[in-house]
Amino acid sequence: MIDLIVLDVDGCLTDGKIIYSDSGDESKNFNVKDGLAISSWIRMGHQAVIITGRHSRLLERRAKELGITQLHQGVKDKAALLKKLSEELNTPLRNISAIGDDLNDYKMLSMVGLSFTPQNASSHFKRVVNRFCKADGGEGAVREMIEALFEINDEVGEFLALWQ
Numbered sequence: 001m002i003d004l005i006v007l008d009v010d011g012c013l014t015d016g017k018i019i020y021s022d023s024g025d026e027s028k029n030f031n032v033k034d035g036l037a038i039s040s041w042i043r044m045g046h047q048a049v050i051i052t053g054r055h056s057r058l059l060e061r062r063a064k065e066l067g068i069t070q071l072h073q074g075v076k077d078k079a080a081l082l083k084k085l086s087e088e089l090n091t092p093l094r095n096i097s098a099i100g101d102d103l104n105d106y107k108m109l110s111m112v113g114l115s116f117t118p119q120n121a122s123s124h125f126k127r128v129v130n131r132f133c134k135a136d137g138g139e140g141a142v143r144e145m146i147e148a149l150f151e152i153n154d155e156v157g158e159f160l161a162l163w164q
Contacts, residue, residue: 015138
């Protein structure tokens with residue numbers, strides 16, 4: 001059973017685009033359908049962690065909206081942090097699923113029990129990732145991952161009951 005999901009941001013929770021205004025403000029697009037799936041995952045009693053290599057105040061806001069309390073920004077070695085979190089949260093790596101889209105996620109994805117990547121991820125992931133999503137990053141790939149995990153965990157009925 002998968003108990004914990006690890007989410008990359010740019011290219012997974014977003015389309016990977018970073019927009020800067022003339023005043024230096026940053027803008028990102030988050031998919032509301034991904035958000036609904038994440039909040040459902042948490043409501044079902046599971047854990048969600050965000051691990052990203054960048055820093056963003058926008059991401060702090062989004063994580064708070066979704067109920068994600070484990071937000072790790074500016075991470076250079078995602079695999080090392082994942083190993084530490086696995087120990088701290090008493091969750092074996094085999095019970096963790098992760099989604100990532102680029103080379104800085106490669107080692108982390110190779111460690112978990114079930115790995116996902118958006119359709120538009122690095123082609124090098126064919127060697128390491130368990131499942132390629134049909135959706136691109138920022139276009140529902142995270143929702144696709146979570147709905148697949150509800151199937152794997154035999155929790156579709158409980159998931160749907162949240163909304164019936």
